[in-house]
Amino acid sequence: MTCRLARSLLDAYLDSELSHEDHNQVTMHLSGCDQCQKEFESGNQLRALLTKRPQPEPSLGYWDEVTRIILARTIENDPVSQNRSDKTGSNSNGHSILFRPLISVIASLGLLFAALFIGANKELIAPIANSPFVEEESLTAGIWMVNGESSYTISPEDELLLTRGILLLAPPGPLSRFDAANTMIEAE
Amino acid sequence: MSESVPELVGRFSSGDQTAFAELVRRYRGRIYHLAFGILGNHLDADEVVQESFVRVFRRQKELANVRNFTAFLTRIATNYAIDLLRRQKAHAQTTDDPSSLPANVQLDLARRIKTPADTYRDRKVMEEIYQALSALPPRQKITAVMHDLQGFTKAEIAFALGCPEATVRSNLHIARAKLKRILKKRL
Numbered sequence: 001m002t003c004r005l006a007r008s009l010l011d012a013y014l015d016s017e018l019s020h021e022d023h024n025q026v027t028m029h030l031s032g033c034d035q036c037q038k039e040f041e042s043g044n045q046l047r048a049l050l051t052k053r054p055q056p057e058p059s060l061g062y063w064d065e066v067t068r069i070i071l072a073r074t075i076e077n078d079p080v081s082q083n084r085s086d087k088t089g090s091n092s093n094g095h096s097i098l099f100r101p102l103i104s105v106i107a108s109l110g111l112l113f114a115a116l117f118i119g120a121n122k123e124l125i126a127p128i129a130n131s132p133f134v135e136e137e138s139l140t141a142g143i144w145m146v147n148g149e150s151s152y153t154i155s156p157e158d159e160l161l162l163t164r165g166i167l168l169l170a171p172p173g174p175l176s177r178f179d180a181a182n183t184m185i186e187a188e
Numbered sequence: 189m190s191e192s193v194p195e196l197v198g199r200f201s202s203g204d205q206t207a208f209a210e211l212v213r214r215y216r217g218r219i220y221h222l223a224f225g226i227l228g229n230h231l232d233a234d235e236v237v238q239e240s241f242v243r244v245f246r247r248q249k250e251l252a253n254v255r256n257f258t259a260f261l262t263r264i265a266t267n268y269a270i271d272l273l274r275r276q277k278a279h280a281q282t283t284d285d286p287s288s289l290p291a292n293v294q295l296d297l298a299r300r301i302k303t304p305a306d307t308y309r310d311r312k313v314m315e316e317i318y319q320a321l322s323a324l325p326p327r328q329k330i331t332a333v334m335h336d337l338q339g340f341t342k343a344e345i346a347f348a349l350g351c352p353e354a355t356v357r358s359n360l361h362i363a364r365a366k367l368k369r370i371l372k373k374r375l
Contacts, residue, residue, distance in 0.1 A: 011361050015335075042368050049374060050317065050336040050367075056224060063216060070212050070238055074245035075205045 001029045006036050014043050193257050201251040208248075211257070212241050218258075219265045225333040226269045227276070228318045236272065240265040259347050262340070266330060266348040273326045313374075320370040324363055331356055332363040 006029040012018050013026045030037045191207075193214070199207035216237055223236035243264050244251075254260045321329050327349060334340040334348065335356075342360070346353045 011357070011364065043364065045374075046364060046368055046371065047336055049313070049371065050332075051339075055221060056230070058220065058230070066216060066220075066234060066237055067209070067212050070216075070241045071209055073238065073242050075208065 001025050003029075003033060003036055006030070006033070007039060010036075010040055010043060013040070014047060197251050197254065197257045201248060203248075208245060211244075215258075215261055216241075219261065222262065222265060222334065222338050223269050225337045226266075226330050227272055228322065232269075232272050232276075236265055236269050239268050243268070256347075259344055262344065263348045263350070266334075270326050270330065273329070277326070316371060316374060320367050323370060324366060327351075328359045328363040328366070331359040332367065335360055336364075 006026055009018060009022060009026050013023065016023075018026065030040055191210070193211070196207045196211050196214075200211060219237050219240055220233050223233035224230065227233055227236065240261060244261060251257070251260075321333065324332065330349065331345055334345045335342065340348070342353050342356045345356045349356070
């Protein structure tokens with residue numbers, strides 16, 4: 001065997017990948033050739049250096065943490081598994097998922113109807129206010145009243161009773177409304 | 189008796205998520221050590237571990253046709269490691285500051301990892317090996333790491349890198365010759 005051939009087989013020889021026959025031939029050549037023997041030894045030493053090198057080993061805490069992160073990035077964010085967990089989840093969860101949008105829709109519709117109702121009333125008032133019908137100022141009551149076909153006015157007596165009623169209905173507070181109502185009753 | 193990998197892969201491909209968690213537990217160490225060998229630092233190795241399993245999860249349905257899960261996962265991890273390695277090289281070439289070289293970064297991080305044999309001599313050897321490896325082109329480096337450090341066969345490396353076995357042999361031969369030259373004083 002020539003040195004060229006022996007060196008071309010040296011990697012396979014080191015990795016024990018040669019046939020029995022080739023292996024024996026390389027062994028024989030190495031025993032009689034210092035240069036190739038030197039080449040073989042340096043290859044063997046390199047292999048030993050690489051395989052015996054210290055390997056960093058992270059802590060057990062790291063393995064737990066990296067596993068938790070991987071599962072959080074995959075299973076916990078997977079829409080398929082999310083659907084499965086929803087289906088197998090508790091009733092209260094299922095209810096809350098259904099009720100939330102339903103309540104939102106109902107609340108939105110309520111607000112919409114309230115806005116439409118108020119808007120419609122304003123439209124009714126506006127033509128009356130602008131109409132040529134009689135707009136009368138009730139001087140005795142001291143307030144503006146709009147009169148339609150059936151005239152309606154508040155007398156001073158009614159106004160007093162109304163004011164007293166509002167004051168009595170109001171909760172007690174720093175303005176002392178009960179006191180104001182009582183003062184009015186006493187003044188009568 | 190623990191479940192075999194093909195059984196776990198079968199369960200996972202049919203939608204059982206607990207099988208995936210078990211696969212992560214079984215393979216996380218192997219992928220970490222492979223990635224650390226290639227990239228030489230904990231942060232990048234950690235990224236490879238996470239990203240590889242996330243990619244496997246996304247290809248859940250393909251797994252029904254995968255015969256060798258280890259090779260499949262290794263290929264995903266290796267491809268991602270090659271991307272990171274190229275980014276490292278590109279980053280290193282944009283600066284003349286030697287402290288920014290990946291080898292220095294990796295060694296700094298490697299020092300922080302406590303091992304039972306975490307002695308000064310071991311760290312020195314590790315430093316020299318990683319510096320020598322970082323001088324190799326990505327595919328030669330990965331071939332050397334996978335074969336000589338991690339014990340992968342040439343067929344497994346060929347599958348992981350998507351190249352013929354002859355290319356693996358050639359890369360391994362060139363990588364060993366270069367490493368011998370660089371680590372001459374150690375040999």
